[in-house]
Amino acid sequence: MDYETIKDSLYVNNVFLSKEIPKENYLRKLPVISNLKKMRGLKLTKPVTFFVGENGVGKSTLIEGIAVAMGFNAEGGSLNFRFSTRESHSRLHEYITVSRGYRRRKDGFFLRAESLYNVASNIDDLDHEPCPGPPIISSYGGVSLHEQSHGESFMALxxxxxxxxxxxxxxxxxxxxxxxxxxxxxxxxxELVDRNSQFIISTHSPILMSFPDAEVIEITEEEIKSVDYKETEHFFITKRFMDAPEQMLKDLLG
Ligand SMILES: Nc1ncnc2c1ncn2[C@@H]1O[C@H](COP(=O)(O)OP(=O)(O)O)[C@@H](O)[C@H]1O
Ligand SMILES: [Mg+2]
Known part of the structure; x- marks a missing residue:
């Protein structure tokens, strides 16, 4: 399918810098921002997009900016979450414009690795307040997310x-x-993609980024480009290690 055909079916199909970021703002120095500035827009072309790249290039900043621009709470949660524990998020959403397709979304969630704990607390707090209808936790599997391991609560969600x-x-x-x-x-x-969903994910996992028909977008100091997941450094290094762990450890540790 070409971009013109698919773009209307995506909830987010383009992201571009639409306002000048002040000189003193650290965002200007992030590789993702300096590269975005050179581009006419960062097109999303598939129902699943992965952002990959070295620590610090700005992947979390970018997806958080997209999430906030799309109406999510900066600290994570569904569109209904409004809690705030601290103002640690960047103001990137003020400088970007996110283009949307025509399809209306019925569901959504923004999940930051470090804020699942706060999402869990917020659900528990809301369920302690008297309110008609079933408790919120019933839509999350019924067991407090605090009473499960990180991975269990993540999958329950x-x-x-x-x-x-x-x-x-x-x-x-x-x-x-x-x-x-x-x-x-x-x-x-x-299953969710088959039910008209879109995922935007930052990852270092060579397993996850192999998801069929996903677009892998690599962010480097120099550029933002679409790559085959097998061409990423993550895949290459992991494969090299798995093929010969002893040799690699010898090279690394002597
Ligand atoms: N408030 C801040 N002031 C200055 N630099 C910041 C601030 N918040 C984050 N950064 C910097 O932004 C960079 C990008 O962070 P992040 O988006 O989390 O990177 P990634 O997710 O790609 O690892 C980091 O190098 C971090 O030090
Ligand atoms: Mg990150």
Whole structure:
């Protein structure tokens, strides 16, 4: 499918810098921003987009900016979450414009690795307030996310709460998951994509980025470009290690 055909079916199909970032703002120095400035826009062309690249290039900043511009709470959660524990997010959303397709989304979630804890607390707090109807936790599997491990609560969230026709923005989801659960996540993603969902994910996982028909966008100091996942440094280094761990450890540690 060409871009013109697919773009209207995506909830987010383009991101561009639409306002000058002040000189003193650290955002200007981030590789993702200096490269975005040179581009006419960063097109998203598939239902699943991965942002990959070295630590510090600005992947989390970018996806958080997209999430906030799309109406999510900067600290994560569904579109209804409004809690704030501290103002640690950047103001990138003020300087970017996010283009949307025509399809209306019915669901959505923004998940930052470090804020699942706060999402869990917020659900518990809301459920302690008297309110009609079933408790919120019932849409998350019924067990407090605080009473499960990081990986268990993460999967409970995805399996119970993500229901399709949605935009899901995930920051390094692999941080919580065993390899087995990571594959479970990929299975869930496939089902959600088949139900008109879009994922925007930052990742270092060569397993996750192999998701069929996803677009892998690599951010480097010099550029932002679409790559084959097998061409990423992540894949190359992991493969080299797995092919000969002893040799690699010898090279590394002497
Ligand atoms: N408030 C801040 N002031 C200055 N630099 C910051 C601030 N917040 C984040 N940064 C810097 O922004 C850079 C990009 O961070 P991040 O988007 O988290 O990178 P990535 O997710 O690609 O690893 C980091 O090098 C970090 O030090
Ligand atoms: Mg990050």
């Amino acid at each position: 995805i399996e119970n709460r993500f229901c399709g026709n949605g935009l899901y923005i995930l920051d390094e989801p692999e941080a919580a998951l065993s390899p087995m659960r990571l594959m479970r996540l990929m299975y869930c993603m496939k």
